[in-house]
Amino acid sequence: MKLLFAASEMFPLIKTGGLADVAHSLPNALAELGVDVRVVIPAYRTVLDRLTQMRVLGWLKLSAGTEVRILEAMHPEMKMPLWLVDAPTAFDRVGDPYTGANQQDWPDNPTRFALLSEAAASLAMDGLSLGWQADAVHANDWQTGLLPAYLSVETQPPRTVFTVHNIAYDCQFDFGTFQSLHLPAHWWSMELGEFYGRFSMLKAGLMFSDVLTTVSPRYADEIRTPEYGYGYAPILSAVSDKLVGILNGIDDITWNPRTDKHLVAHYQAGGKVRAGKRANRQALLTAMGASEEVIQQPVPLIGSVGRLVYQKGIDLLLDAIPPLLERTNAKFVLIGTGEAKLMHQLEALSKTHPDRVFSHLGYSETLAHQLEAGCDIFAMPSRYEPCGLNQMYSLCYGTPPVVRETGGLADTVVDATPRSIARGEANGFVFTEPTTHALQAAIERALELFEQPKQWMKLIKTGMRAEYGWKQSAQAYLDVYGAD
Known part of the structure; x- marks a missing residue:
C-alpha cells in the first residue's frame, strides 16, 4: 500500500506539540508493517538547516499560478523519504510554523497552508510523474484540512483520512480571502467549508475526508459535546458514522528508561x-x-x-x-x-x-x-x-x-x-x-x-509493564486506510 502522510510539523525537524511526535512515530510504525510511506511537510528554514542530503524532485504549478519546488530528503530517524514543499515566500521566515516573533498568527496562514495542501494533493496523484501514486492520504489538523478537499475534485482520488489532534485550533477566514485562494465556489456552503459566515479549513477536513479520526476513543466522544466541541459538535455528530478514535502511541525507543540517552542511570520493571x-x-x-x-x-x-x-x-x-x-x-x-x-x-x-x-x-x-x-x-x-x-x-x-x-x-x-x-x-x-x-x-x-x-x-x-508503542495503533490506521 502507498500512503502519503501530510503534516505541518515533524519531530525532530520542527515541533510545537504532539502532532510532530505523531508525524514522526506513526509513519515509522507503518513502514515497519510494510506500508510504502511518503511524509510531506513544509520546507521551513529550520527544517532545511537540519537536513544535509536533499535532491530536487521537480516543480509543481498550483492553481493560483504559484510554482513550488519539491525536495526529497532522508533523515536517520525516519524509515522513509521526506518530501518537502519548498516555497520560500510561505515558509522561509523567522518564527515558529504558525506565529511570528510577536506570538500572533501569521496573517497569510490561509495562503501558506492552502499551498501545502494543494501541493500534497498533487503529489498524491503523482503530479511529478514519479510513478508513485497514493492509495491513501492521511491529513492532520487544520493545516492540511484542504487536502481532502483538493483530492475530492480528482477523477479517481485516493482514500482520505483526516485526524483532529486538537479541535480547539482551527483556521477561519473571510470570503475575500476565500476568493483570493481560487477555491471552487461551491466549497463556500454550509454543507462543506462555510462556518458561521467564514470559511474553516478544519471543517473542510471534517466534511471532505472519507474517514475522520481523533487521537483517543474518549476524545472522539467528547468533541461531539458542546463543552469540548468548540462549535463543531453538531457537525461531528452529523458525521459520526465516519468518526473513529484511535489512541496515539509513544516513541518507545526515545522514551525508554532502559536505554534513554538523557538518563544517568537506566532501569526497567524487572529490576533496579x-x-x-x-x-x-x-x-x-x-x-x-x-x-x-x-x-x-x-x-x-x-x-x-x-x-x-x-x-x-x-x-x-x-x-x-x-x-x-x-x-x-x-x-x-x-x-x-x-x-x-x-x-x-x-x-x-x-x-x-x-x-x-x-x-x-x-x-x-x-x-x-x-x-x-x-x-x-x-x-x-x-x-x-x-x-x-x-x-x-x-x-x-x-x-x-x-x-x-x-x-x-x-x-x-x-x-x-x-x-x-x-x-x-x-x-x-x-x-x-x-x-x-x-x-x-x-x-x-x-x-x-x-x-x-x-x-x-x-x-x-x-x-x-504495559505496552504504549505504536504497533497496535498503526494496525488500526491500516484498517481505516482500507489496506488489504
Missing part, C-alpha cells in the same frame, strides 16, 4: 527501579540548582512538564502547591513555558519556597526525560487532553501520574482504588472535577500510597 530513579532524581535536582542537603532528603518529588496554559490545568496545580506544602513534605519540579501570568506565578512560588519548588521556564529535552525518571509522581491536571503523551511516558518510567478524567488521560490511566490495586489494574490516580480541591485530594491520595512501599511498587510495575 528504585536505584535508577534515585540516581536520576539526584541528577534532576542538581540541574535545577538544589543544594546537596535538599537532594538527599528522602521525600516524595512531584513533577510536571509541558505548556503552561489553562488547557493543561497548570493554574490548578499552581494553586494546589501552597496548601500541599503545608500539609505534606513533598517537593515539586515544573518545566515549561506559556502564558505570562502562569509563568510569573510559578516564578513567585519558586522564590518563596526555594528548597521545595523548582522551576525551569523553557523547554529542555534532557530535563524533560530526567523529570520523568527522577520524580515519584507526575501531575497532569488537564481541563481537556485529546490524547496526551506525558502520562504514558510517566507510566513507562515508573512515575504514576495524577490526571483528570478526560480524553486520552481517561483512556490510559486506571485510578488506584483498593479493588483496582488488588486486581493489578491500577497505574495512577484520577480525579473528575477540574478544581484545585479535586487535584489536591488526588495528589494527597497518591502521597498516602507512596508511604506503602510494596503497594507503590506494585502500582509502578503495572504501569511499566
Whole structure:
C-alpha cells in the first residue's frame, strides 16, 4: 500500500506539540508493517538547516499560478523519504510554523497552508510523474484540512483520512480571502467549508475526508459535546458514522528508561527501579540548582512538564502547591513555558519556597526525560487532553501520574482504588472535577500510597509493564486506510 502522510510539523525537524511526535512515530510504525510511506511537510528554514542530503524532485504549478519546488530528503530517524514543499515566500521566515516573533498568527496562514495542501494533493496523484501514486492520504489538523478537499475534485482520488489532534485550533477566514485562494465556489456552503459566515479549513477536513479520526476513543466522544466541541459538535455528530478514535502511541525507543540517552542511570520493571530513579532524581535536582542537603532528603518529588496554559490545568496545580506544602513534605519540579501570568506565578512560588519548588521556564529535552525518571509522581491536571503523551511516558518510567478524567488521560490511566490495586489494574490516580480541591485530594491520595512501599511498587510495575508503542495503533490506521 502507498500512503502519503501530510503534516505541518515533524519531530525532530520542527515541533510545537504532539502532532510532530505523531508525524514522526506513526509513519515509522507503518513502514515497519510494510506500508510504502511518503511524509510531506513544509520546507521551513529550520527544517532545511537540519537536513544535509536533499535532491530536487521537480516543480509543481498550483492553481493560483504559484510554482513550488519539491525536495526529497532522508533523515536517520525516519524509515522513509521526506518530501518537502519548498516555497520560500510561505515558509522561509523567522518564527515558529504558525506565529511570528510577536506570538500572533501569521496573517497569510490561509495562503501558506492552502499551498501545502494543494501541493500534497498533487503529489498524491503523482503530479511529478514519479510513478508513485497514493492509495491513501492521511491529513492532520487544520493545516492540511484542504487536502481532502483538493483530492475530492480528482477523477479517481485516493482514500482520505483526516485526524483532529486538537479541535480547539482551527483556521477561519473571510470570503475575500476565500476568493483570493481560487477555491471552487461551491466549497463556500454550509454543507462543506462555510462556518458561521467564514470559511474553516478544519471543517473542510471534517466534511471532505472519507474517514475522520481523533487521537483517543474518549476524545472522539467528547468533541461531539458542546463543552469540548468548540462549535463543531453538531457537525461531528452529523458525521459520526465516519468518526473513529484511535489512541496515539509513544516513541518507545526515545522514551525508554532502559536505554534513554538523557538518563544517568537506566532501569526497567524487572529490576533496579528504585536505584535508577534515585540516581536520576539526584541528577534532576542538581540541574535545577538544589543544594546537596535538599537532594538527599528522602521525600516524595512531584513533577510536571509541558505548556503552561489553562488547557493543561497548570493554574490548578499552581494553586494546589501552597496548601500541599503545608500539609505534606513533598517537593515539586515544573518545566515549561506559556502564558505570562502562569509563568510569573510559578516564578513567585519558586522564590518563596526555594528548597521545595523548582522551576525551569523553557523547554529542555534532557530535563524533560530526567523529570520523568527522577520524580515519584507526575501531575497532569488537564481541563481537556485529546490524547496526551506525558502520562504514558510517566507510566513507562515508573512515575504514576495524577490526571483528570478526560480524553486520552481517561483512556490510559486506571485510578488506584483498593479493588483496582488488588486486581493489578491500577497505574495512577484520577480525579473528575477540574478544581484545585479535586487535584489536591488526588495528589494527597497518591502521597498516602507512596508511604506503602510494596503497594507503590506494585502500582509502578503495572504501569511499566504495559505496552504504549505504536504497533497496535498503526494496525488500526491500516484498517481505516482500507489496506488489504
